[in-house]
Amino acid sequence: MTALQNIQVESIDNRPTSLGQYDKSVLLVVNVASKCGLTPQYEGLEALHRRYNQDGLFVLGFPANNFGGQEPGSNDEIAEFCDANYAVTFPLFAKISVVGEDQHPLYAELTTQAPVADGDKESFRTNLRSYDITPTEDPDVLWNFEKFVVSRDGQVAARFAPSVTPDDPTLVAAIERELSK
Numbered sequence: 001m002t003a004l005q006n007i008q009v010e011s012i013d014n015r016p017t018s019l020g021q022y023d024k025s026v027l028l029v030v031n032v033a034s035k036c037g038l039t040p041q042y043e044g045l046e047a048l049h050r051r052y053n054q055d056g057l058f059v060l061g062f063p064a065n066n067f068g069g070q071e072p073g074s075n076d077e078i079a080e081f082c083d084a085n086y087a088v089t090f091p092l093f094a095k096i097s098v099v100g101e102d103q104h105p106l107y108a109e110l111t112t113q114a115p116v117a118d119g120d121k122e123s124f125r126t127n128l129r130s131y132d133i134t135p136t137e138d139p140d141v142l143w144n145f146e147k148f149v150v151s152r153d154g155q156v157a158a159r160f161a162p163s164v165t166p167d168d169p170t171l172v173a174a175i176e177r178e179l180s181k
Contacts, residue, residue, distance in 0.1 A: 002154030004113070007106045009062075010094035012079045019106075019154070025056045026178040027150035029110065031098045031141060032061040033071040034081045038145040042086040044166030048175070049090040055179045056152070059090035062106070064098045067143050068133070071095060098141045107141065110148045110156055115139035117146060118170065119161030149174045152181060 005020040019027065030045060042061075049059040063078045065071040073081065075094050082088035096104040116138050124142060125135040136142055142162055149158040149171075158174040165171075 004106075004109050004150065004156070005154040007109060009096070009104075009106055012063075012075050012092040012094055014075065014094055019060075019150070022058050022060075023154070024152050025058050026052075026152055026175060027148075028057065028059045028175065029106075029148040029150060030059065030061055031064045031066075031107070031144055031146055032092075033063065033065070033067065033144040034073060034078060036067070036070040036144045038143070038162055039070075041145050041166055042082065042088060046086055046088055046090060048166050048172075052175060052179060053090075057175060057179060061088070061090060061092045062098070062104075063092065063095040064144070065095060066097055066099050066141075070144060098146075099136055110159075111139040111141065113156035114148060114159035117142065117159040117161040117164075119164040119168075121161045121163075124161060124163050147171065149178060151178050 001020045001023065005023060006018060008016060008018055011017055033039060045059050063071045079092060082092060098107040121142055128135040145162040147160040148156055151157040157178050160171050
């Protein structure tokens, strides 16, 4: 298994696990939040999971409260929110930190393997500044709903900015390319 697959994480119900349980699958790893302007992306993420799961795709949601306090809930509250509002069936994990001194090792490895995201990050940064929010810089995750495509062999194959929606043709093409391998 790869370094990425060996990193320990916890499921949303606090069971220890790792990405190794998805060995030979294509993964879409996303840091999610319940109170963000991008939260409706849950619907598109669920659609991707349902559309491609039989082909070997798993969308994996990692709640994080790093940006504007937009994921304040407990793991139980997050799971309930995702079920009630978006009928999420893809795996969710325990809340983690994706940036900063307490950055989870998973996100340290993801951003090391893919230090720059595709998509219009500068417009997103300009928008954040308009709200007096100082945006992060590469290689850090920019905001909620940044997406990492992980290949079947456990390596980051692509990274997409938060503004790249789940139905964006470039993201879908990256997923389909990895599924075809």
